[in-house]
Amino acid sequence: MIDIASRVYNHNWKIDPIVRSLIDTDFYKLLMAQSVFLKKPNTQVTFSLINRAQHIPLAKLIDEKELRDQLDHIRTLSLSRGESTWLRGNMFYGKRSMFRAEFLEWFENLRLPPYHLEVKDDQYELTFEGDWPAVMLWEVPALAVLMELRSRAVLKNMGRFELQVLYARAMTKLWEKVECLRKVEDLSLADFGTRRRHSYLWQDWCVQAMMEGLGKKFVGTSNCLIAMRREVEAIGTNAHELPMVYSALAESDDELADAPYQVLNDWQEEHDGNLRIILPDTFGTEGFLKRAPGWLSSWTGIRIDSGDPVKGAEAAIKWWKACGEDPTQKRVIFSDGLDEDMIAHLQRKFHGRVRCSFGWGTMLTNDFRGLVPDDALAPFSLVCKAISANGKPTVKLSDNPNKAMGSREEIERYKRVFGVGKQMSQKIIV
Numbered sequence: 001m002i003d004i005a006s007r008v009y010n011h012n013w014k015i016d017p018i019v020r021s022l023i024d025t026d027f028y029k030l031l032m033a034q035s036v037f038l039k040k041p042n043t044q045v046t047f048s049l050i051n052r053a054q055h056i057p058l059a060k061l062i063d064e065k066e067l068r069d070q071l072d073h074i075r076t077l078s079l080s081r082g083e084s085t086w087l088r089g090n091m092f093y094g095k096r097s098m099f100r101a102e103f104l105e106w107f108e109n110l111r112l113p114p115y116h117l118e119v120k121d122d123q124y125e126l127t128f129e130g131d132w133p134a135v136m137l138w139e140v141p142a143l144a145v146l147m148e149l150r151s152r153a154v155l156k157n158m159g160r161f162e163l164q165v166l167y168a169r170a171m172t173k174l175w176e177k178v179e180c181l182r183k184v185e186d187l188s189l190a191d192f193g194t195r196r197r198h199s200y201l202w203q204d205w206c207v208q209a210m211m212e213g214l215g216k217k218f219v220g221t222s223n224c225l226i227a228m229r230r231e232v233e234a235i236g237t238n239a240h241e242l243p244m245v246y247s248a249l250a251e252s253d254d255e256l257a258d259a260p261y262q263v264l265n266d267w268q269e270e271h272d273g274n275l276r277i278i279l280p281d282t283f284g285t286e287g288f289l290k291r292a293p294g295w296l297s298s299w300t301g302i303r304i305d306s307g308d309p310v311k312g313a314e315a316a317i318k319w320w321k322a323c324g325e326d327p328t329q330k331r332v333i334f335s336d337g338l339d340e341d342m343i344a345h346l347q348r349k350f351h352g353r354v355r356c357s358f359g360w361g362t363m364l365t366n367d368f369r370g371l372v373p374d375d376a377l378a379p380f381s382l383v384c385k386a387i388s389a390n391g392k393p394t395v396k397l398s399d400n401p402n403k404a405m406g407s408r409e410e411i412e413r414y415k416r417v418f419g420v421g422k423q424m425s426q427k428i429i430v
């Protein structure tokens with residue numbers, strides 16, 4: 001097993017780059033990239049870094065040259081023969097040849113497009129522009145680079161023994177979570193922690209710890225590179241990006257109201273079974289379910305990614321019952337800001353009522369809270385989102401208004417179109 005503390009102590013980015021592969025990304029990004037490649041390949045998008053935690057001055061903490069070096073390194077990456085073979089031949093969600101030959105040929109020849117980086121008010125303004133299928137693949141590695149460079153900035157002045165103690169404490173902290181979750185009946189848990197991980201090496205260690213500690217209760221990881229190397233399932237479906245961009249492309253309020261369902265109509269042309277998971281909260285879960293076409297109720301499940309998770313799951317159960325579906329045969333995936341106590345609570349509350357699954361992110365792969373002075377390694381909310389499509393602004397409402405994105409005028413328009421009323425604000429942890 002790798003001695004992480006020694007590797008951190010001896011860091012040299014040329015030897016130990018943060019992103020070492022184009023498949024060091026989340027599985028859902030590749031699924032969505034294929035969908036976009038097939039349906040909307042010429043759509044022009046802009047993605048932008050958004051630091052929701054403005055009290056953390058990233059441009060002061062992270063050296064600009066180090067950041068550029070890491071981003072430039074990512075632009076040199078291409079699929080290896082082994083990675084291509086894995087994508088072409090591996091079985092995902094019980095299906096072989098998940099990725100089409102024409103998409104993989106494009107992916108094999110891909111180099112990520114240029115980036116634009118500026119410093120403003122102690123924050124980095126990092127943007128990516130171009131064809132949607134290529135630009136979207138910047139999101140996860142860009143976030144992983146910034147999160148790990150922040151970690152390295154905090155750790156760089158620590159001595160060898162101090163680092164050994166730090167990682168021993170972090171490992172103990174994680175193992176205590178594993179011991180807690182071992183007791184949870186019929187648990188189904190996956191790693192969703194790539195985007196805001198402490199580091200690649202730490203995420204890889206966390207996955208191995210979960211494999212050993214939870215056995216069959218650990219069902220896989222969203223990280224394709226780790227899934228390939230550790231021979232576990234690659235997990236993921238789709239994300240808010242699709243309805244945000246489809247909606248921005250709408251020419252009228254009627255097209256806007258229909259856009260989230262058009263996304264899923266396109267999706268079901270490619271995928272079935274456990275990949276038919278609805279993500280309803282982009283413009284408000286309540287309105288989404290109220291207007292949902294009947295064919296959606298037959299889908300496998302729903303992912304709850306913002307707002308009150310209990311309220312979201314109860315809304316899904318009520319909707320399925322109203323549509324004549326049996327909720328006990330449906331899957332609910334919880335994936336928003338989870339810790340071990342919330343996972344255990346939600347599993348107990350909904351066990352037997354639905355098939356619960358959990359996508360455990362930042363509090364799995366980046367929980368160093370309380371382990372260094374001034375809590376300088378505490379995780380924070382950093383995202384990279386599509387902010388425009390073909391020159392038109394994107395919007396996200398969410399079930400938590402603190403996660404809303406877009407101009408005030410566009411947010412109000414979307415609230416009107418999607419029938420979003422008063423929302424309950426919740427603290428954003430990650």
